[in-house]
Amino acid sequence: MPHALMLFAAGLGTRMGALTASRPKPLIEVAGRALIDHALDQARGVPLSRIVANVHYLPDQMRAHLRASPDILLSDESGEILETGGGLRRALPLLGDGPVFTLNTDAVWTGDNALAQLAAAWNPAQMDALLLLLPATQATGYRGAGDFLLDAQGRITRAKGAPGLAYLGAQILKTERLHDISEQVFSLNRIWDLAIAEGRAFGIVHNGGWCDVGRPEGIAEAEALLANHV
16 A cells, blocks of 8 residues: 655646635635645545645745644745646655555545545556546536546546546556656646556545535535535
């Protein structure tokens, strides 16, 4: 099982409008707590030897907030935002060798712990990537028909507009392929497509609820999801 977690926290949060004019999106509060603290709740569901968060926009605020958690290491992207693939590759010296968990910091969760579910299903002999998914119709705040389809063996393929499952921003990923990408700035979609082509990209369905908090209206939707779960 992986023992390192990458928290993606470097985004500009432009879809949040005025809410991110003076603070980074991971520090927007939902139910009285910063989004990144909701993500850290998921991190507590598995034994981790290291947690790394990348920072770019208003990094001093992120550093100040995370100072209370000295075990969290910071990967500095203040010079240039590198997207998910480039950001993960930049953080590898801090994360160490082997597969890693990655987790977006712009969502809230209910139900079973996201990372624990991934850990229980991870099979490195078969898998290079294991993504946590939810039917698009059940993913609060998600706009789209679905990102992936899931076959009987648990392998994923691209939905390509067909009704499918939403990616929830949580996964386990082997990192070796990151070194094969020549660009400095790139998305993890590049790595997923390589794994899909080789039949080594898998998914599982989250046992619980999830809400994207990428837009201002997502705050109220997320708070309602959390309140209904209590």
